[in-house]
Amino acid sequence: xxxxxxxxQEPLSSLDGLTRALRCLPGVxxxxxxxxxxxxxxxxxxxxxxxGRALSRAAEVIRHCxxxxxxxxxxxCAMCRSPRRDPSLLCVVETPADLxxxxxxxxxQGLYFVLMGRLSPLDGIGPKEIRLDRLLKRxxxxxxxxxxxxxxxxxxGEATAHYIGELMAARGLTVTRLARGVPVxxxxxxxxxxxxxxxxxxxxxx
Amino acid sequence: xxxxxxxxQEPLSSLDGLTRALRCLPGVxxxxxxxxxxxxxxxxxxxxxxxGRALSRAAEVIRHCxxxxxxxxxxxCAMCRSPRRDPSLLCVVETPADLxxxxxxxxxQGLYFVLMGRLSPLDGIGPKEIRLDRLLKRxxxxxxxxxxxxxxxxxxGEATAHYIGELMAARGLTVTRLARGVPVxxxxxxxxxxxxxxxxxxxxxx
Numbered sequence: 001x002x003x004x005x006x007x008x009q010e011p012l013s014s015l016d017g018l019t020r021a022l023r024c025l026p027g028v029x030x031x032x033x034x035x036x037x038x039x040x041x042x043x044x045x046x047x048x049x050x051x052g053r054a055l056s057r058a059a060e061v062i063r064h065c066x067x068x069x070x071x072x073x074x075x076x077c078a079m080c081r082s083p084r085r086d087p088s089l090l091c092v093v094e095t096p097a098d099l100x101x102x103x104x105x106x107x108x109q110g111l112y113f114v115l116m117g118r119l120s121p122l123d124g125i126g127p128k129e130i131r132l133d134r135l136l137k138r139x140x141x142x143x144x145x146x147x148x149x150x151x152x153x154x155x156x157g158e159a160t161a162h163y164i165g166e167l168m169a170a171r172g173l174t175v176t177r178l179a180r181g182v183p184v185x186x187x188x189x190x191x192x193x194x195x196x197x198x199x200x201x202x203x204x205x206x
Numbered sequence: 207x208x209x210x211x212x213x214x215q216e217p218l219s220s221l222d223g224l225t226r227a228l229r230c231l232p233g234v235x236x237x238x239x240x241x242x243x244x245x246x247x248x249x250x251x252x253x254x255x256x257x258g259r260a261l262s263r264a265a266e267v268i269r270h271c272x273x274x275x276x277x278x279x280x281x282x283c284a285m286c287r288s289p290r291r292d293p294s295l296l297c298v299v300e301t302p303a304d305l306x307x308x309x310x311x312x313x314x315q316g317l318y319f320v321l322m323g324r325l326s327p328l329d330g331i332g333p334k335e336i337r338l339d340r341l342l343k344r345x346x347x348x349x350x351x352x353x354x355x356x357x358x359x360x361x362x363g364e365a366t367a368h369y370i371g372e373l374m375a376a377r378g379l380t381v382t383r384l385a386r387g388v389p390v391x392x393x394x395x396x397x398x399x400x401x402x403x404x405x406x407x408x409x410x411x412x
Contacts, residue, residue: 013278013279014260014263014264014267014268014279015264015268015277015302017260017263017264018260018261018263018264020260021253021256021257021259021260021261022257022260024246024250024253024254024256024257025231025242025245025246025257026241026242026245027238027241032233034303034306035232035233035303036231036232037264038277038301038302038303039231039232040230040231040261040264040265041264041265041268041277042301042302042322044230045265047227047230048230048261048262048264048265049261049262049265050227050230051227051228051230051231051258051261052257052258052259052260052261052262052265053227053258053262054220054223054224054226054227054228054258055224055227055246055254055255055257055258055261056254056255056258056259056262057220057223057224058220058221058223058224058243058246058247058254059246059247059251059254059255059258061220062220062221062247071221071244071247071248072219073219073220095244095248096221096244096248097240097241097244100240116248
């Protein structure tokens, strides 16, 4: 729709500008952007104003925690500062979204390190790009005892976990990886063969 | 995800605020909002700032054209002011998005009236709510000769077209409705029976 011929005599309007700006959102194409812009103007101007303020504010104040690299407004994030977390455990995740998912599971009380990416040689993302030197420094602070690799179980996530695991093991740290297997509530009939094979290989005594 | 327990000692952060604010967008749930917020902070802060400005600006300056009721920044929109449009034709559409679609078809040179809604008695939306008095005044300016009803071919759009048609016909105006039929490029095998029945009833000599 953005490619339609602009009507004569009409400069780029605020509405067109808004539609175009909405395209910066992931997964939002021209049609969705137009629908969003019209919806906001027609039904939710207060929401539009609030979102405008939230965007400007977040873009200014959000930075990376100096210890765990996740998003925060402080030098050190609240979780890294918390006395209630176990500083001997360090869970390595790819993104802040992954961190939130692990927190959501409510089964972990240690600290995190957020890579903000993963190793991906084909895309030119090597150890330097995801700044593994910072992770190394963080993990060898003398307090961390176990490094839990919670990168994704994709090819890139696995390669990242393997690479970090070697680094950490060389420093004498205990390195663990999230367990793979049948999902909770999962039915064998619907589990993919790779997961089932893994669950068999990693079967546990009960 | 918004419902997860907020970590101890952590007030609502700018990131949470942004995630929550993004929910005002149509079709954006908690997961998508979080993904958008993290994406913007990680990969596109300039986009976030630009979108923030566009939202604030649009919310302030966009209003309704006094003649056609569409969104504009002026009292009368550029299209209503244009000497290149035929003022004897008035096309009635439900929303600004519909207006853009008709323009996109590049087959119409008249003017528009945007209802910003449709009759929907079950939702309490009657002639007053979509301000048909304004349309009536607009259509009876002495210049408009033909009113083209381009509301949707849904039950509500059809009812709206019928209601407006009666109003306009009573004032001696020519009233037409968009043609229904098989879509351009359409194959009979895949056209729904209702559309095919309509195309048969409204068949034309060639």
